[in-house]
Amino acid sequence: MKQYIIIGNSAAGIAAVEAIRKRDKESKIVVISDEDYPAYCRCLISYYLAQDIKEEKILYRPESFYKENNIELLLNKKVSKVDPRKNRVIFEDKNQLGYDYLLIATGASSKFPQDIPGIKKRGVFGLRTMKDINDIQGLLPITKTACVLGGGLVGLKAAYALRKRGVQVKVVVKSKQVLSQMLDFEAACLLQQRLEENGIEIILGQDVKEIIGEGEIKAVKLDSGKVYGCSLIMVGKGVAPNTDLIKETQIKINEGIIASTLLQTNISNIYTAGDVCESFDLVLGRLCVNALWPVAVEQGRIAGANMAGENINYTGSLGMNSIEFFGLPVISLGIYKIKKEESNLFEELKISDAKAGRYKKLILRDNFLTGVILAGDIKNSGVFLRLIRERINVASFKDRLLQENFGYPDIIDFVKEKESVYV
């Protein structure tokens, strides 16, 4: 009988629990969360705020999950310290709990730019937890205007949800385009137009300089000096891995906790997975935090299996994302922009039809696909992803890649996997 402690009760934590239980029905598993909610679909909270889905659909696993899997779930408990020497975790309330194997899957938290005066005021929210949503819901009846800081995925999802709830929304974006971490300028324009057509105002190339209001929020002041009235602010300025609990340990950390290919930290019985984990990026060829739901699930599953005695190598992740706003789906994979000084190394294949709301761009280096942007028409995204992941040379079918009837059969002779359905 071993004792497993999993800190974190979201994508990575749950995947790890399931992987352990698949192999070990006996040992004790304790899952610790600093939230007061059983595992939920974190990426769906904006849909819940928008009232696109009901609360019962937000649960990631049925309520019986913990009991059925014989898991001790500790909610509302924050681990303040890990003590690898004594193999124990120390809670904020000074209680302690020992482990044989520990998974740190603490995720990440919304970043709030501390240099903006007023950022700590009541009425400034992130979009990360059910608590954020419940707090926002409390203010919605008296909210007519809101301002979103940041034009990334979280910022836009926040803006979408607020707009759906009848709030007038302005999104203040520092860069010259929305989704600058995911799309190139052309695809971003397509999406921006769609958002604007649906009543979301977007202000580019500006940052919020100050949040104005005594007690309650009254307005935001931008770099340009312009002042916009609003009573609620949502911040989508990225997330930071939750690493405070290991600050005083020897566990190696860069941006996130550094993981080996077994998703082990430098302490052999401590593993890490999910948004807190820094692991190999297949496209960049170096360590990187890819804070994405699918990545967290895969990492959690592998970390859990390895904690239960397996030796599974994690091949690595890559930046990717998919989102749809108002009927326009967009996906990006790998490298989405090329630095000017490196442009001679890359080749671009492109289809652009703004009228039809379609845009596709493939980025190649020496006949290997390194990045993809798809807007409007996203089919075969997974085939492109496979070309990137398996590093397949596309020279012999390059002209086919953007054709309407391109698909898996075009790459069938090149994939590593043994064919299993075509006779």
Next chain:
Amino acid sequence: MKMKKLYYDVKKCLGCKSCEIACAVAHSKSETLFSAIREEVLSLPRKKVLHHKDKNYPVSCRHCKDPICVDACMAAALVYDKEKGMVFHDESRCVGCWMCVMVCPYGAIRPNVKTKIPLRCDKCQDKDEPSCVKACPTGAILWQEEIELPAAVKGQSPSGTVPCKE
């Protein structure tokens, strides 16, 4: 009973797309061709026949044993049902984020932007066998218990070469 799976004899497939039509009809409200084409939300096929070199390949969900789409689903709408050997899609939980489309290694899940629900094969669960099997005029679609295919099948180009990159 052992679970059944769809196999395709690509030497027999003519690319007539009868399977596509049968699939769309089977998943329409009326389940008849003449009414299906008049339905408000047009039923779309969950299968696409694609041509490659001298052969035709019907492409649809393979119900992988380690389904990447299930991992990727941020809404927990996808569940792998071991007993039935299939990926079950709970449409009531789906929000149309297209994560499954993003990761499907076969491009077998396609987005239906109108309904915001991805199109994927459900092996015609409510029928005795998938509609595409019945519709195929050449018997190229096989519905049978799981078999292990010989390794040489892949890339069975006329010259017999398998240019598999490592």
